[in-house]
Amino acid sequence: MNKALWAGLMLAILGSLAACQTGKDSAGPSPAPLALEGSAAPVPWKRYVVEPLGVRWPQTDWKSFNNLVQTASPPVGALPKIDGPIAGNAENGKKLVLDRSRGGGCITCHILGNTGSQPGNPGPDLSMIGAQRTPEWLFAQIWEPRLTNPQSFMPPWGTHGVFSVEEVRDMVAFLMTLKTPAEFKSDKENPNKRPAPVETRPNLDPTENPAAFIADKGAAAFRAAGPKGQACIDCHRDPAQAFAVWGAQMPSYEPRLDKVLGVEEFVTRHARATTGGEFPMQSETNLALAIYLRALANGQPIRVDTRSPGATAALARGQALMDKKVGQLNFSCRDCHDPERGGNHWFRGQYVSGLPNLLGHFPTWRTARGEVWDIRKRFQWCNVSVRANELPPDAREYGDIELALTTMNAGRKLSVPGIRH
Amino acid sequence: MADSIKVRAQMQGSGAEVRVLINHPMETGVRKDEKGAVVPAHFIQTLRITHNGNPVLESLWGVGISQNPYLRLKLASAKPGDKIGVAWEDNLGKKDATEVVVQ
Numbered sequence: 253m254n255k256a257l258w259a260g261l262m263l264a265i266l267g268s269l270a271a272c273q274t275g276k277d278s279a280g281p282s283p284a285p286l287a288l289e290g291s292a293a294p295v296p297w298k299r300y301v302v303e304p305l306g307v308r309w310p311q312t313d314w315k316s317f318n319n320l321v322q323t324a325s326p327p328v329g330a331l332p333k334i335d336g337p338i339a340g341n342a343e344n345g346k347k348l349v350l351d352r353s354r355g356g357g358c359i360t361c362h363i364l365g366n367t368g369s370q371p372g373n374p375g376p377d378l379s380m381i382g383a384q385r386t387p388e389w390l391f392a393q394i395w396e397p398r399l400t401n402p403q404s405f406m407p408p409w410g411t412h413g414v415f416s417v418e419e420v421r422d423m424v425a426f427l428m429t430l431k432t433p434a435e436f437k438s439d440k441e442n443p444n445k446r447p448a449p450v451e452t453r454p455n456l457d458p459t460e461n462p463a464a465f466i467a468d469k470g471a472a473a474f475r476a477a478g479p480k481g482q483a484c485i486d487c488h489r490d491p492a493q494a495f496a497v498w499g500a501q502m503p504s505y506e507p508r509l510d511k512v513l514g515v516e517e518f519v520t521r522h523a524r525a526t527t528g529g530e531f532p533m534q535s536e537t538n539l540a541l542a543i544y545l546r547a548l549a550n551g552q553p554i555r556v557d558t559r560s561p562g563a564t565a566a567l568a569r570g571q572a573l574m575d576k577k578v579g580q581l582n583f584s585c586r587d588c589h590d591p592e593r594g595g596n597h598w599f600r601g602q603y604v605s606g607l608p609n610l611l612g613h614f615p616t617w618r619t620a621r622g623e624v625w626d627i628r629k630r631f632q633w634c635n636v637s638v639r640a641n642e643l644p645p646d647a648r649e650y651g652d653i654e655l656a657l658t659t660m661n662a663g664r665k666l667s668v669p670g671i672r673h
Numbered sequence: 674m675a676d677s678i679k680v681r682a683q684m685q686g687s688g689a690e691v692r693v694l695i696n697h698p699m700e701t702g703v704r705k706d707e708k709g710a711v712v713p714a715h716f717i718q719t720l721r722i723t724h725n726g727n728p729v730l731e732s733l734w735g736v737g738i739s740q741n742p743y744l745r746l747k748l749a750s751a752k753p754g755d756k757i758g759v760a761w762e763d764n765l766g767k768k769d770a771t772e773v774v775v776q
Contacts, residue, residue: 301707304698305740458679458694462741465696468676622740 272487287524288508292517293533297644299636305622310636317412318578319640320649325582328398329411331391338387338424345426348419352600355407355414355581355639358423360600363443365430370601373443374594375406382428390424405587405594412580443598455613455671456550463543463617463624463669466536470544473537478527484541487526492548499549500666501556503654505563512566512651516542516615516626520646533645539624543615546668554612554661563655570656573649579640585653588634608660613670620673627654675771682748682757682775689751689775691722693759694743701736716764717742723758724748751775 273282300309318325349358350368359368361375381390392399395410409415415423439445458464474484474491488494503514513521516533519541523529531538558567574585588594588604595606614627625633628645631653635642643650677696682689695717702714714736722730729748751757753775760770 302705306704457681459681459692460694460743462694462696464679464694465677 283508284518284522285525286506286508286518286521288521290524291644292520292646293644295644297642299642300632303621303623305620307621309633310639312639314580314639314641317580317582317640318576319635320573320576320578320643320647320653325577326411328402329396329408331395331399332410332417334391334417334421338391338421340418340421340423340425342422342425342429344419345422345424348415348423349426355409356600358427361406361594363434364427365432365434367430370441370598371434371443372597372599372602374597374599377434378427379430379432379434382430385427387424387428390427391420394420394423405583407581407583412582414580446598448596449603449673451670451672453671455617455667455669461617461669461671463615463671466540466624467543467547467669469537470540470542473529473531473541474544478523478529480526480528482527484523484527491545495545495548497549497552499546499668500552500554501549502546503651503658504557505560505566505655507560507562510562511648512563512570512655514627514651514654515546516628517646517651519545534626534629539615539626542626543624543669546615546666549666550668552666553663554658554666556655556658556662558655558659566652566655567659569649570652570654573653574656578635579638581638583638585634588638608657609664611654611657611661612664612666613668613672615668616670616672618672624669627657675769677769678759678761678771680757680759680771680773682751682755682773684751684753684775685747688747688749689755689757690745690747691751691757692743692745693722694741695720695759695761695769696741697761697763699736699738699740699742714764717761718764719762720744721758721760722746723756723760724751725756726758 273285299311301311302308316324346367348354349364351357358364358378359371361372363371363373363377363379365379393406394415396408397404397406398408407414410417410420434442436442436445453460455461477483485491499515502518503512505511506513516538519538520531520533523531529537531541558564577584577587586593586607589607589610591606594604597604611627614630615624618625626645628650631650632642632645679694680691682691697717698715699717700712700715702711704712706712716736717734717738720730720732720734721728730746734742748757755775756772757775758770758772760768762768
């Protein structure tokens with residue numbers, strides 16, 4: 253080989269090294285390059301419409317209710333003035349308490365004697381309620397449960413405009429007929445005895461988890477040159493070693509942005525600043541890279557650093573947000589997931605997991621949806637499910653909640669990609 | 674390995690258990706997209722499994738098979754070191770194939 257060629261080769265190698273930070277300078281590790289401008293998600297954020305397996309996202313704009321950013325829900329309301337005794341059409345009331353299109357119906361959370369099938373159990377058993385309460389008490393409880401008990405997590409069906417006065421009267425008329433304890437044909441019909449579902453699928457077996465194909469795409473994307481000519485692997489030459497614990501230590505507080513970055517947003521901003529790759533959050537390549545990188549830390553205990561003042565503040569914000577009531581159904585994260593409330597209970601046939609144990613498998617393959625979800629999409633679906641407007645995936649509030657949720661999972665082993673219904 | 678096929682063939686007792694996961698949309702041709710337009714049918718039509726080159730399973734598939742098809746079979750005559758081949762072809766003429774060794 254001639255000298256000119258050698259020189260050219262050496263220059264090329266030096267050039268490629270120069271583009272990578274060595275990770276240390278006199279002041280300690282230098283921060284990873286991040287694009288600090290702009291959004292990591294599409295702007296404006298537009299809600300999903302229909303998923304691969306046909307699941308449709310509701311398109312209602314719930315702007316008159318709280319979400320994680322705004323406070324807009326009506327205050328605890330007074331009862332409407334009703335003349336005469338509370339009476340109604342029990343037959344119509346029976347339809348309403350079972351109506352899944354109106355917020356799930358009472359049966360989502362309450363056993364109603366022998367009415368309907370597969371009742372849920374976050375709320376008390378109402379099988380004998382007709383012998384225990386007056387119509388006036390029941391009307392008040394449905395319309396505005398917080399008047400009786402300020403801590404109640406039952407939705408304020410009247411104040412939040414889900415049911416009209418006439419409809420609540422009909423439901424009360426039906427509930428007053430309930431005077432017989434429930435009898436279940438089998439334990440599977442009884443939410444108090446139905447066994448909790450246990451996820452036993454071997455999620456890390458590539459012949460069992462379709463997300464394995466997406467992880468492969470992540471490994472390929474990591475090695476593909478970006479618009480600036482370099483690939484991730486050109487700087488992170490030994491990814492298995494370099495990312496052996498990283499995925500288990502995210503999300504992390506980023507002082508330059510004063511927000512918490514999860515793996516997904518970090519990938520977007522870091523690639524934008526280095527290879528020039530544009531991988532918006534929840535895009536196919538972003539999810540693929542997130543799975544690939546996070547899975548390199550599989551088996552490691554989850555451990556996030558919340559010692560810095562910024563991280564401490566973010567954690568406190570996240571914990572407070574987990575108590576914020578959002579949406580027309582007026583649920584906070586804890587209302588559905590705290591085992592003292594809805595967590596580890598059946599909402600009709602749907603088992604809602606308790607805190608913690610909601611995180612170490614994300615991004616996860618969802619068999620019911622036919623796609624991979626990152627934790628932020630899971631948050632978005634939670635929001636929409638309680639009829640609150642979701643935020644863009646890179647929202648600061650979601651970062652705060654992700655940090656709070658991750659601290660609750662400290663010590664649990666990362667296992668990515670997961671499989672969930 | 675082929676991009677769309679994951680195969681594991683492991684001895685279990687006297688035979689081998691073969692597990693196959695294929696990445697394929699298996700579009701039925703009746704689903705509609707966000708704008709209401711029908712998503713064209715796109716599904717695997719033939720699946721072949723071979724044992725040391727000899728066909729042991731040849732199946733005709735249609736739109737009744739789910740997205741990302743999974744199948745599992747037991748090959749009583751398989752021995753460690755044998756080769757298991759998996760190949761599919763869909764209605765658009767796309768195809769993929771792979772081969773693994775029984776562990």
